Amino acid sequence: xxxxxxxxxxxxxxxxxxxxxxxxxxxxxxxxxxxxxxxxxxxxxxxxxxxxxxxxxxxxxxxxxxxxxxxxxxxxxxxxxxxxxxxxxxxxxxxxxxxxxxxxxxxxxxxxxxxxxxxxxxxxxxxxxxxxxxxxxxxxxxxxxxxxxxxxxxxxxxxxxxxxxxxxxxxxxxxxxxxxxxxxxxxxxxxxxxxxxx
Amino acid sequence: xxxxxxxxxxxxxxxxxxxxxxxxxxxxxxxxxxxxxxxxxxxxxxxxxxxxxxxxxxxxxxxxxxxxxxxxxxxxxxxxxxxxxxxxxxxxxxxxxxxxxxxxxxxxxxxxxxxxxxxxxxxxxxxxxxxxxxxxxxxxxxxxxxxxxxxxxxxxxxxxxxxxxxxxxxxxxxxxxxxxxxxxxxxxxxxxxxxxxxxxxxxxxxxxxxxxxxxxxxxxxxxxxxxxxxxxxxxxxxxxxxxxxxxxxxxxxxxxxxxxxxxxxxxxxxxxxxxxxxxxxxxxxxxxxxxxxxxxxxxxxxxxxxxxxxxxxxxxxxxxxxxxxxxxxxxxxxxxxxxxxxxxxxxxxxxxxxxxxxxxxxxxxxxxxxxxxxxxxxxxxxxxxxxxxxxxxxxxxxxxxxxxxxxxxxxxxxxxxxxxxxxxxxxxxxxxxxxxxxxxxxxxxxxxxxxxxxxxxxxxxxxxxxxxxxxxxxxxxxxxxxxxxxxxxxxxxxxxxxxxxxxxxxxxxxxxxxxxxxxxxxxxxxxxxxxxxxxxxxxxxxxxxxxxxxxxxxxxxxxxxxxxxxxxxxxxxxxxxxxxxxxxxxxxxxxxxxxxxxxxxxxxxxxxxxxxxxxxxxxxxxxxxxxxxxxxxxxxxxxxxxxxxxxxxxxxxxxxxxxxxxxxxxxxxxxxxxxxxxxxxxxxxxxxxxxxxxxxxxx
Numbered sequence: 001x002x003x004x005x006x007x008x009x010x011x012x013x014x015x016x017x018x019x020x021x022x023x024x025x026x027x028x029x030x031x032x033x034x035x036x037x038x039x040x041x042x043x044x045x046x047x048x049x050x051x052x053x054x055x056x057x058x059x060x061x062x063x064x065x066x067x068x069x070x071x072x073x074x075x076x077x078x079x080x081x082x083x084x085x086x087x088x089x090x091x092x093x094x095x096x097x098x099x100x101x102x103x104x105x106x107x108x109x110x111x112x113x114x115x116x117x118x119x120x121x122x123x124x125x126x127x128x129x130x131x132x133x134x135x136x137x138x139x140x141x142x143x144x145x146x147x148x149x150x151x152x153x154x155x156x157x158x159x160x161x162x163x164x165x166x167x168x169x170x171x172x173x174x175x176x177x178x179x180x181x182x183x184x185x186x187x188x189x190x191x192x193x194x195x196x197x198x
Numbered sequence: 199x200x201x202x203x204x205x206x207x208x209x210x211x212x213x214x215x216x217x218x219x220x221x222x223x224x225x226x227x228x229x230x231x232x233x234x235x236x237x238x239x240x241x242x243x244x245x246x247x248x249x250x251x252x253x254x255x256x257x258x259x260x261x262x263x264x265x266x267x268x269x270x271x272x273x274x275x276x277x278x279x280x281x282x283x284x285x286x287x288x289x290x291x292x293x294x295x296x297x298x299x300x301x302x303x304x305x306x307x308x309x310x311x312x313x314x315x316x317x318x319x320x321x322x323x324x325x326x327x328x329x330x331x332x333x334x335x336x337x338x339x340x341x342x343x344x345x346x347x348x349x350x351x352x353x354x355x356x357x358x359x360x361x362x363x364x365x366x367x368x369x370x371x372x373x374x375x376x377x378x379x380x381x382x383x384x385x386x387x388x389x390x391x392x393x394x395x396x397x398x399x400x401x402x403x404x405x406x407x408x409x410x411x412x413x414x415x416x417x418x419x420x421x422x423x424x425x426x427x428x429x430x431x432x433x434x435x436x437x438x439x440x441x442x443x444x445x446x447x448x449x450x451x452x453x454x455x456x457x458x459x460x461x462x463x464x465x466x467x468x469x470x471x472x473x474x475x476x477x478x479x480x481x482x483x484x485x486x487x488x489x490x491x492x493x494x495x496x497x498x499x500x501x502x503x504x505x506x507x508x509x510x511x512x513x514x515x516x517x518x519x520x521x522x523x524x525x526x527x528x529x530x531x532x533x534x535x536x537x538x539x540x541x542x543x544x545x546x547x548x549x550x551x552x553x554x555x556x557x558x559x560x561x562x563x564x565x566x567x568x569x570x571x572x573x574x575x576x577x578x579x580x581x582x583x584x585x586x587x588x589x590x591x592x593x594x595x596x597x598x599x600x601x602x603x604x605x606x607x608x609x610x611x612x613x614x615x616x617x618x619x620x621x622x623x624x625x626x627x628x629x630x631x632x633x634x635x636x637x638x639x640x641x642x643x644x645x646x647x648x649x650x651x652x653x654x655x656x657x658x659x660x661x662x663x664x665x666x667x668x669x670x671x672x673x674x675x676x677x678x679x680x681x682x683x684x685x686x687x688x689x690x691x692x693x694x695x696x697x698x699x700x701x702x703x704x705x706x707x708x709x710x711x712x713x714x715x716x717x718x719x720x721x722x723x724x725x726x727x728x729x730x731x732x733x734x735x736x737x738x739x740x741x742x743x744x745x746x747x748x749x750x751x752x753x754x755x756x757x758x759x760x761x762x763x764x765x766x767x768x769x770x771x772x773x774x775x776x777x778x779x780x781x782x783x784x785x786x787x788x789x790x791x792x793x794x795x796x797x798x799x800x801x802x803x804x805x806x807x808x809x810x811x812x813x814x815x816x817x818x819x820x821x822x823x824x825x826x827x828x829x830x831x832x833x834x835x836x837x838x839x840x841x842x843x844x845x846x847x848x849x850x851x852x853x854x855x856x857x858x859x860x861x862x863x864x865x866x867x868x869x870x871x872x873x874x875x876x877x878x879x880x881x882x883x884x885x886x887x888x889x890x891x892x893x894x895x896x897x
Contacts (some may be wrong), residue, residue, distance in 0.1 A: 036654075047235040076237065092233040188852075188897070193239060 022049035035083035038124075038163065042148045043093050045161055045172070046122055052094050055144050055183050056121035060093045061101065063120045063145070065111075065136065066128050068104035073128020077102050080124060105129045105136070112139035120145040125159060133157035137178060144183035157195065160184065164195065173197060225456060226642040235768055237707055258657045261627040262711050263354045263699055265289075265762060267774070269347055274772055274799035275810045276843040276859025276890055278344060278387075278399075280318075281336040284370065288762035288776025289713075291793045291816050293870040296480035296882040297494060298334035301366040303354055304715065305756050305780035307788050309822055309873045310725050314670050315366040315691075317349050317357070321374055321459070321468060323502050326364045327524040327548040330670025333496055338453040341472025341498045343418035344384045344588050345403035346374040346457050348733070354760075355695045355715065356665025359629035359645030362611040366667040366693060375405055377461035378414035384895045389422060391888040397422030399453075404593040412461040417454075424449030427479045432487065434470035434829055434878040436739065438786050441640050446488070451476035469501035480882060482530070482875045483542075484741045489531030491541055496526045512560035516570075538585035539598055539680070546672070550576040564619040571612040578605045578671045582678030590679045603675050607636035625649040629663075638668040638690050643854035659699040667691040673723055676847075681875070683731065683745045689721045691750075708765040711776075721750040724787075726824040729873035738827050739876045755783040769801040785820055788871045792817040799843075810843040810859075821881065827872030834881050836871040857892040861885070 046052055046060060063082060066077035084100035091098065101118070103129075105111050115123070116139075123145045125136055130151060137158030140147045147159040152173055155162035160179040164171050172194035179186055265287050277283050281299040285292040291302045293309075300311045308315070318325045318335040320342050325335050326480060333339060350372055357365035382405060388398035399420035406413060426446045440446075454725040455472035475495035481487040502520035509515065526546040532538030556570030582599040583589060590597035613631040620626065629645035645663040652658055669688040677684045697715040704710065725746045729736045736743035758780025765773040775796030784788050792815075799810035818833045826832065843859035862868070869881035876882065 034654075039241075040234065042237050043234045044237055047233075048895055091237075092231045093234050095233065097231075190239075 035079040036087065038150070039080065039083040039087045040091075040160075041163070042122060042124055043087065043091060043098060045148065045190065046146065047093050048187040049146060049184040050187060051183055051185045052121060053096070055119075055146075056093075056096055057119050058096070059099050060096045060121045061099045061118060062122045062124055063101055063103040063115065063118075064124045064126065065103050065105055066126045068106055070128045073126055076126045076128060080126065106130060108132070108135040108139065111136070112142060113147065115139050115143045119143075123147045125149045125154060126193075127151065130154050133159055137182075139179045141178075146179060146182050146184045161194075161196075171195060204227065209297050232705070233768075237768055251595045258701055258703070258709075259625065259649055259651070260353075261625075261645075261649055261659060261661055262287075262357065262663075263659075263661070263697060264716075265352045265354070265624075265764075265774075267350045267352070268766075269349060271772060271774065271797070272347065273857075273894075274808060274843070274845065275797055275812050275841065276845075276857055276892065279337050279891065280344075280350065280370070280372065281334070282861070284336065284352065285814055286774065286795050286797045286812055288774075288795055289354050289760045289778040289793070290352065290795075291790060291814075293788060294882055295870070295872045295886070296478060296877070297332060298339070298477075299313050299337045300334060301336055301370075302788065302790075304462060304717065304758060304760065304778060305782060305789050305791070305793075306367060306717070306719070306754075306786075308722065308724050309788055309871055310875070314364065315499070315667055317361055317365040317369045319369060319371040320457075320470065320500075322371065322520075323468065323500060323520060324361070324364065324552075325498070325500065325522070327522070328550075328576055328668075328670060329524065329526070329580065329672055331529065331544070331546040331580060331672040331676065332494060332526045333498070333500075333524065335458040338420055338451060338476075339472060339496055339498065340372075341455050341470040341500070342372060342374065342457045343401050343403065343455050344414040345385065345401040345418065346376045346414065346416035347372055349373050350550070354713075355661065355697055355717070356663050356667030356693050357634075357645075358617070358641075358693075359631045359663060360613060362609070362613075362631060362633045362643075363635070363641075363665070363667045363690070366665045366691065368716045370573050374416070374457065374459065375403065375414055377405060377459045377466070382897055385892055387890050387892040389888060391886055392425055394890075396425060397451075410462060412497070414459040415457070417456045420451070422449075422451050422643045423447055424451065424477060424479070425888075427883065429480065429879050429883075431830065431879045431881075434739075434827065435487070435551075436483075437481075437484065437487055445479040445481070448622075449477060449479045465503070465505050466509045467498075467501070467503050471497070471499040473497050475703075478528075478530075480876050480879055484877075485530035485532055485542070486538075487587075491529055491531035494526070494528035496524065497631075499523045500710040512562075514558040514560075516554075516556040516558070518554040518556075519718045520550070520554075522548070522550050522552070524548045535584075535586050536596075539584040542582070542584050542598065542680075544580070544582045544678070546578070546580045548576055548578045548671070566615075566617040568615040569613070571610065573611075574609045576605075576607050576609070578607075579603065580676050581673060582676075582680075582682075598680060599678050600706075603677070605637070605671055605675060609636065610634045623651045625651070633666070635668045635690075637674075641666045641690065641692075646868045654702040657699075657701045659697075659701070661695070661697045663695050663697075665693045665695070667723075668822050669723055669748065673725075681746055683728075683747045685748050688723060688748060689750050692720045707767040708763065711760075713760040713762070713763045714753070714758075715760070719754040719756070721755060722750045722752065723748050725873050725875075726751065726822070727877075728824075741874075746873065746875060752784075754786060755758035756780050769805060769808075771798070771800050773798040776889040785823070787822045788819045790816040790819050806846075806847040806849060808843075808845040810841075810845070812841040814839040814841075819871055821871040821886050822873050825872075825877060825880060827878055827880075830878075830880050834871055835867075837866065837868040837884075838864075839866055839868055839884065840864050853895050855892075855894045855896070857894065858889065860887060860889045860890065 045166045062081045067073040088098040107172045133154040149159040149162040152164045162173045164173045175197045223274040313334045314330040353369040384402040401418040403416035426588045428444045432443045452475045457470040459468045463889045477493045500522040504518040506516045528544045530542045552574045554572040558568045560566045581602040584598040587598045589599045615629045627647040631643040634640040647661040650658045695717045699713045701711040730745045760778040762776035777794045797812040801808045820833045840863045841861045845857040848854040865887040868884035
């Protein structure tokens with residue numbers, strides 16, 4: 001058969017469409033992993049910390065931080081708590097049992113005080129506290145708790161480890177300076193798998 | 199021994215975890231809980247697959263039978279080529295003809311296929327050319343260094359509804375470490391066998407940032423003096439052959455490859471180039487056995503610029519512009535004229551531009567629509583000639599070759615994909631491709647699939663797909679006046695496939711998949727041996743009275759079952775493999791009813807030391823009937839190939855490791871049926887036991 005006459009025009013139209021879309025990008029759209037996967041991921045990341053046992057003591061305590069009075073944040077808390085409690089029955093981290101507590105964010109001073117009362121090895125910050133990520137990071141550095149966030153923006157704001165998405169692709173982003181400030185010494189093997197922020 | 203106790207406890211926990219998957223509330227004492235460090239991090243992120251529906255998605259949700267081998271898997275076994283990786287994938291089996299390695303899928307592995315039915319992608323860029331005269335992209339001719347590889351995705355079954363004709367048996371997508379990823383490696387290795395060091399290689403990969411541009415670069419170098427090959431069937435030959443039927447050192451090869459990816463915002467540029475050369479020990483086409491001039495080489499280069507842009511409302515636009523250049527050369531040594539052809543050469547090339555535009559719209563989490571088109575403009579050339587003789591055009595009596603055969607053509611592949619999630623757990627997929635080939639016509643190719651997430655760990659898939667493959671230029675047009683004649687009446691091959699798949703994840707560390715499939719192939723194209731033009735009663739023992747010609751050899755119905763398992767339990771156990779059984783409704787050359795693969799690697803009982811073992815098995819396969827001569831067996835025997843590796847992370851030297859890897863450890867005889875090109879040789883042997891010693895540094 002002879003070549004369709006439309007081919008050159010279709011090719012030209014395709015090229016024009018490509019070039020016409022080269023302007024400003026919008027941020028990647030986030031799509032959550034299931035809460036159980038998030039819980040497993042945080043714990044899996046934690047065991048890359050060579051200082052975990054020193055920071056954790058007799059158990060790996062995880063604080064799930066949410067904004068009190070915010071319905072969506074509390075719903076996220078409920079899902080994460082259920083997932084962590086389920087996972088805590090199934091796994092240990094560097095041989096240590098896993099314990100989880102919900103910690104409400106009211107203000108920075110209150111949060112820092114309550115975080116400091118217990119020896120939390122990790123802080124899982126929910127989306128509801130994204131706006132206070134910088135203050136949360138300061139508190140975590142004082143208590144030497146490794147922070148984990150569900151969004152890149154929160155990592156850029158000073159939290160240590162984040163989940164990032166592009167479409168359905170999940171990956172990890174690590175703020176190395178923040179992780180060190182929070183007392184963690186992350187194994188290079190993790191850094192090979194993650195996007196590392198300077 | 200604490201390590202033994204730990205291993206036993208871990209095994210116990212695995213069983214408990216599997217049981218607990220149906221009763222998650224069951225509490226366990228701390229000592230019986232799984233160490234989270236034993237769970238593969240990537241399995242928690244779920245291995246991503248990009249090739250099924252043109253975007254990254256979880257392999258468990260992909261509407262196809264998918265298998266993924268990661269870079270760590272590859273290193274754990276000491277695999278050095280894509281062929282070695284793919285041989286370990288359940289349902290696939292490797293074979294070779296002494297020129298290139300090839301890969302069969304679920305029983306179908308036609309001799310002289312040269313990877314014209316399996317689409318090989320590199321980061322989504324299709325490599326496979328349309329000449330089909332000599333290439334594999336599976337061995338050392340892959341223009342992408344193995345150091346760059348992050349994972350290899352394998353889709354079994356036709357994917358014509360997305361990629362068009364070459365994805366006839368399936369798709370192999372080689373995914374490399376992206377620009378900016380912190381994945382660096384340097385490695386050196388030596389290779390030996392048959393009591394001597396034959397060669398070695400070096401490779402490296404680097405990734406980082408150059409100002410605003412993120413970059414990833416890699417290279418591979420390889421050289422080998424080759425091995426000695428014994429061809430028992432040379433005893434039937436009328437040519438002078440070595441008394442012991444061994445062709446010595448006539449398998450030397452060289453390879454150089456480099457690959458570069460650059461990322462800047464929404465834009466990505468990638469390009470690669472690979473040169474591969476090997477001597478040919480099997481002396482096909484009645485050339486002189488053991489002639490040092492007999493060789494082949496190819497040069498494959500490609501470059502691609504793509505842009506991907508997200509717009510509000512869930513719309514993503516992608517554009518891709520690419521240029522590919524494939525060039526092939528071979529030479530065969532004969533006696534000088536007038537007794538022979540002197541040095542006989544074949545050259546071939548395919549140079550093509552590709553342009554793809556795609557729109558991917560996700561108006562809601564439950565709905566996705568995608569439309570796109572890919573246009574290609576090919577310029578192909580094939581020529582066979584002797585340096586010391588005129589062409590048949592110039593001298594119809596004593597000439598050789600018919601001069602350059604040039605074919606230029608355009609293709610256009612337009613596709614539409616739609617996905618809809620119902621009831622939160624049922625995902626329906628529909629795909630339609632309209633492919634137009636300027637010479638071989640057009641084809642509408644549908645795909646329908648349903649993926650049901652029955653529970654957190656259970657997925658059931660039902661997939662109906664079709665594929666088609668236009669004849670390669672070599673099949674339709676190549677003529678040389680001595681060995682090949684063209685066939686302008688070839689029809690495109692088609693396939694209809696129906697598959698049911700059940701996948702189950704076990705305790706977050708293992709996946710088990712069972713697949714039942716039926717594939718109906720029509721108009722399969724195969725080179726067969728036919729009498730030379732004008733010869734009425736050809737002598738079976740006189741190769742000059744026969745020619746090779748691509749024919750539509752008929753229809754074939756395959757049905758079978760496949761079980762695939764993968765376990766990634768941190769450093770404790772890394773294993774994958776499976777078994778595939780298939781039956782055909784008629785005798786087919788190189789068709790195995792049974793294939794099995796297993797690869798296991800563990801760092802138990804001492805973490806710095808990783809031990810790997812891999813096993814390949816296959817049933818007997820029939821030889822090409824059209825090339826049979828008296829005195830030859832009608833089939834090759836079943837085979838069992840064992841490989842092993844030991845990797846030591848050097849204590850006190852972070853990132854430095856030493857690996858000893860052996861393939862064909864038992865030095866087994868494994869033969870693969872070949873076409874009449876190699877007469878009187880009807881089967882080519884797998885390499886003998888080969889040992890590689892690696893030194894790797896991964897900071």
